[in-house]
Amino acid sequence: MNDRAASENFVRDQYEGLFRWFCRLTGSADLAADLTQETFAAFWQSHGRAGATVSRRTWLYAVGRNIWRKYLRDRKPSSAELGEGIESDDRSSESLTLGREFQEEAERAVLALPDDLREAFTLRFWQEFSYEEIGIVQGVSADLARWRFFAARRRLHQALAAWNPRTQPTEEDQHA
Numbered sequence: 001m002n003d004r005a006a007s008e009n010f011v012r013d014q015y016e017g018l019f020r021w022f023c024r025l026t027g028s029a030d031l032a033a034d035l036t037q038e039t040f041a042a043f044w045q046s047h048g049r050a051g052a053t054v055s056r057r058t059w060l061y062a063v064g065r066n067i068w069r070k071y072l073r074d075r076k077p078s079s080a081e082l083g084e085g086i087e088s089d090d091r092s093s094e095s096l097t098l099g100r101e102f103q104e105e106a107e108r109a110v111l112a113l114p115d116d117l118r119e120a121f122t123l124r125f126w127q128e129f130s131y132e133e134i135g136i137v138q139g140v141s142a143d144l145a146r147w148r149f150f151a152a153r154r155r156l157h158q159a160l161a162a163w164n165p166r167t168q169p170t171e172e173d174q175h176a
C-alpha cells in the first residue's frame with residue numbers, strides 16, 4: 001500500500017470500529033486506545049503477508065487479535081479493571097430505550113464471556129464480520145466461528161434472562 005492518502009483513509013475508516021472492539025474486549029478505553037495503536041503499527045509492518053484472498057479489514061482484526069492475545073498472555077486484567085471505561089454503542093433507537101442499567105449488565109455479561117466467545121460475538125454483532133472473516137481473524141473454520149457466536153449469544157441470553165419480561169413471573173404466577 002504505497003498510496004499515503006489511501007493508507008490514511010483506511011486508518012480513518014477502521015480506527016473507530018477497531019477501538020470499540022478493543023473497548024468491548026478489555027472494558028477500558030485507555031487500554032483499547034493503546035491496543036488500537038499497537039495494532040495499526042503491527043498491521044503496517046505485516047500487511048504484505050496477508051495474501052490476496054484476505055481483505056485489509058480482516059487482516060487488521062487478525063493482527064489486532066494477536067496483539068490482544070499477547071496482552072492477555074503478558075498480563076491478565078483484574079476483575080476491578082473489567083468494566084471500566086466501556087463506551088455505549090448507540091447503534092439503534094432500541095438501545096437508547098433499554099436504559100443504562102440494562103446496558104451496564106449487558107456489558108458485564110459480554111466481559112464475562114470466555115475470550116474466544118467474546119471475540120466472535122463482538123466481531124459479528126458490532127463489527128458485522130461474516131463467519132468466514134471471524135474464522136480468519138481467530139484462525140479457525142467458519143463453522144467454529146459460527147458456533148462460538150451462537151454459544152456466546154446463548155450465554156448472554158442466560159445471563160440477561162432477568163431482563164426478559166417473558167421469563168418474569170406474572171401476577172397469576174405469584175398468587176398461585
